[in-house]
Amino acid sequence: MSLLARLEKQKKGQPQGEGPERPERPGKAASSAPPAAPDPYKKLKNLIHERLVSEVEPDLIAQIDRGEVSDEVKAKLEAVIQGVIETEAPHLTRADRQALVAEIIDEVLGFGPINSLLNDPGVSEVMVNGPRQVYIEREGKLELTDVVFRDATHVMHVIEKIVAPIGRRIDESSPMVDARLPDGSRVNAIIPPLSLVGPCITIRKFSRDPFTIDDLIRFGTLTEQMAWFLEACVKARLNIIVSGGTGSGKTTTLNVLSSFIPGDERIITVEDAAELQLRQEHVVSLESRPPNIEGKGEVTIRDLVRNCLRMRPDRIVVGEVRGGEALDMLQAMNTGHDGSLTTGHANSPRDMLARLETMVLMAGMDLPVRAIREQIASAIDVIVQQARLRDGSRKITHITEVQGMEGDIITLQDIFVFEQRGVDENGRILGRLKATGIRPKFVEKFIQSGIQVPPDLFAADWD
Numbered sequence: 001m002s003l004l005a006r007l008e009k010q011k012k013g014q015p016q017g018e019g020p021e022r023p024e025r026p027g028k029a030a031s032s033a034p035p036a037a038p039d040p041y042k043k044l045k046n047l048i049h050e051r052l053v054s055e056v057e058p059d060l061i062a063q064i065d066r067g068e069v070s071d072e073v074k075a076k077l078e079a080v081i082q083g084v085i086e087t088e089a090p091h092l093t094r095a096d097r098q099a100l101v102a103e104i105i106d107e108v109l110g111f112g113p114i115n116s117l118l119n120d121p122g123v124s125e126v127m128v129n130g131p132r133q134v135y136i137e138r139e140g141k142l143e144l145t146d147v148v149f150r151d152a153t154h155v156m157h158v159i160e161k162i163v164a165p166i167g168r169r170i171d172e173s174s175p176m177v178d179a180r181l182p183d184g185s186r187v188n189a190i191i192p193p194l195s196l197v198g199p200c201i202t203i204r205k206f207s208r209d210p211f212t213i214d215d216l217i218r219f220g221t222l223t224e225q226m227a228w229f230l231e232a233c234v235k236a237r238l239n240i241i242v243s244g245g246t247g248s249g250k251t252t253t254l255n256v257l258s259s260f261i262p263g264d265e266r267i268i269t270v271e272d273a274a275e276l277q278l279r280q281e282h283v284v285s286l287e288s289r290p291p292n293i294e295g296k297g298e299v300t301i302r303d304l305v306r307n308c309l310r311m312r313p314d315r316i317v318v319g320e321v322r323g324g325e326a327l328d329m330l331q332a333m334n335t336g337h338d339g340s341l342t343t344g345h346a347n348s349p350r351d352m353l354a355r356l357e358t359m360v361l362m363a364g365m366d367l368p369v370r371a372i373r374e375q376i377a378s379a380i381d382v383i384v385q386q387a388r389l390r391d392g393s394r395k396i397t398h399i400t401e402v403q404g405m406e407g408d409i410i411t412l413q414d415i416f417v418f419e420q421r422g423v424d425e426n427g428r429i430l431g432r433l434k435a436t437g438i439r440p441k442f443v444e445k446f447i448q449s450g451i452q453v454p455p456d457l458f459a460a461d462w463d
Contacts, residue, residue, distance in 0.1 A: 048084045048104055077105060112158045113147045124205055130198030131155050140392015155199040159189045168290065180273040183208055210277040213256050221249065222396045223433045226416050229399065229457065233382050234260035236449040237339035238442060243352040244386035249394040250343040251275055251319065253386055257341055261315055268308040270301060271319030284311065301325045305332070318342040324363030326356055333379035349383040349400040353410055370408055377402060377410045381442055389429045401440040415440055415458065434460050
């Protein structure tokens with residue numbers, strides 16, 4: 001939706017693409033929200049919106065609609081806003097003027113009240129629970145902010161502004177949506193009648209400058225020893241799956257692992273909502289598509305995985321496997337597409353294998369369990385298990401080799417583990433990341449790839 005249309009919607013107080021706000025369904029959560037305070041500047045804001053609609057040049061509107069928000073664009077909008085304030089409300093204090101200008105600029109160019117949270121580098125997640133409650137995650141801990149929206153219509157306006165540019169929609173017939181911000185941050189929104197507290201937004205922020213392996217070492221997510229090993233695994237074209245719970249940092253780790261792929265290889269990424277931030281030149285990014293309003297036109301992750309096999313990939317990177325696409329991913333790994341990377345939700349490396357079995361069965365193929373396990377054992381080389389601990393820190397708790405089959409069981413061997421020793425007086429987890437002292441079977445692949453392995457790489461006291 002264009003800027004002019006958005007300004008008209010804001011002026012009328014209606015959400016973009018929606019009619020008047022549905023009355024809230026009765027319930028404890030809905031009734032507990034404090035009523036919205038009247039906006040003393042409502043009339044002034046309407047005048048400013050009218051002036052923006054009439055005075056903003058077409059070229060400037062086109063720039064904003066393309067997402068080209070420069071300092072010059074902001075300066076021109078601020079000039080129009082300041083002109084209205086000077087004429088209609090000259091009594092306003094300097095602080096009130098600055099706050100009003102910032103609020104309207106955030107509405108026009110950004111994402112309303114949460115724009116300052118999205119621009120705060122210390123905030124890793126933003127959670128909007130209806131119009132009157134906004135939480136953030138900072139250093140792994142939840143905090144309640146003083147940010148509020150005017151009403152549910154205001155939240156809907158922000159949701160529409162997020163989903164419209166990428167061709168997604170949200171309404172009563174499709175009350176849930178996954179989307180992304182221009183910087184790749186992941187967005188989920190859910191609205192009434194499914195949400196009883198009003199429209200909800202959850203934004204998982206990603207750093208504008210992708211984290212590097214040095215950043216993860218500095219954060220304590222892994223050690224230099226583990227970093228060297230993982231880099232060698234990627235360069236030796238081993239198939240790696242990063243597993244962990246929600247918010248454990250799987251996508252960040254996948255991004256870092258992807259950075260080790262040589263620049264002369266063709267990489268194809270497959271995701272629900274494009275989040276990966278690969279810096280190589282030869283990258284083709286594929287994104288799934290939900291069904292249209294008629295329930296047609298859906299393109300699933302599985303469809304994309306099948307298609308990318310015909311696109312001459314050197315590496316396939318799947319953002320996350322959660323269904324039948326696991327079978328196609330395993331078959332790709334077993335048919336010459338070595339060095340593939342993906343993530344999955346699981347609490348341990350062994351649980352990840354069990355989940356893969358279940359996901360393969362979701363593909364609708366009537367395969368015996370042993371055949372599925374043989375596919376998994378021959379396809380997956382390494383499982384990187386990640387966790388968010390109780391103190392909010394994120395650690396790679398296991399780097400595990402998939403060794404093969406013994407009877408009907410897939411055998412695993414931990415190469416590196418996190419050994420927890422306790423908790424200090426401030427609630428921080430005490431422990432260390434260490435090698436188990438066991439040398440994996442695939443070290444020969446390192447040597448064949450020309451990677452010199454330090455003799456003490458797998459020693460528990462490596463420094």
